[in-house]
Amino acid sequence: MSIQDEFISTVSHEMRTPLTSIRGFSQTLLSSWDRIDDENKKKFIKIIEDQSNRLINLVENILTVSKANAGNIVMKKVFVNASINSIIPMFKEQYKNHKIIFTPQKDLPPARLDDDKLQQIMTNLIDNGGKYSEAGKTVTITTESKGDQIIIKVKDEGVGIKEEDADKLFKKFSRIENHLTSKTQGNGLGLYITKHLVESMNGQIDFESEENKGTTFIVTFPVYNEEEALKCSQKS
Ligand SMILES: Nc1ncnc2c1ncn2[C@@H]1O[C@H](COP(=O)(O)OP(=O)(O)O)[C@@H](O)[C@H]1O
């Protein structure tokens, strides 16, 4: 199969699951509206919302990789904790059998970022943390500031990454064989895009991992600096 055919095939497969679920729950709600109690109605609508979010994330990733969205980064003063906090409930729902813990540093200084892109980065990293670890495990997200840097970590207790696979990680379309990659859906775009986005916003991404123990992804961004922001806005 050519790389394009393979891409279309995996992406279609990834889209089918949420679409099937959205259609199923919509049909049930429409056909049995009077027989479903309010609590279940709400539950079904929540599933439709979550699955829609999953599709949006997939489309965002594809747009980013196709460069259709390049140059669309809008740097602003962003409160990283609030930005991360807004996507945590979605992951608690999606990975119900994991523990998703967010431990923000209090009074974290703001960063100069694109808020939507930060959420796209965090979505890819937290999703991987859940996907490549077994049910019951914990995914911990932390924020801290050190000097003029903001450090965001996503730590999981999953399968880990072998040293020899490290250079495949951030490559386009590359998935690494392990017993969870074969059980889960993916297209090998998430980390490629994540690195691209982090670096476009003057950040850095790195990871530490131990096989069968877990992996920590570390993302660093410069703290928001009024003078710097002013200089950049005058340039453009
Ligand atoms: N937290 C993680 N723990 C173990 N392996 C990981 C983790 N994150 C990513 N990987 C490996 O890196 C590969 C590439 O990740 P990614 O680009 O997000 O693609 P995808 O999740 O679609 O497979 C994955 O297929 C997986 O093998």
Ligand SMILES: [Mg+2]
């Ligand atoms: Mg991924």
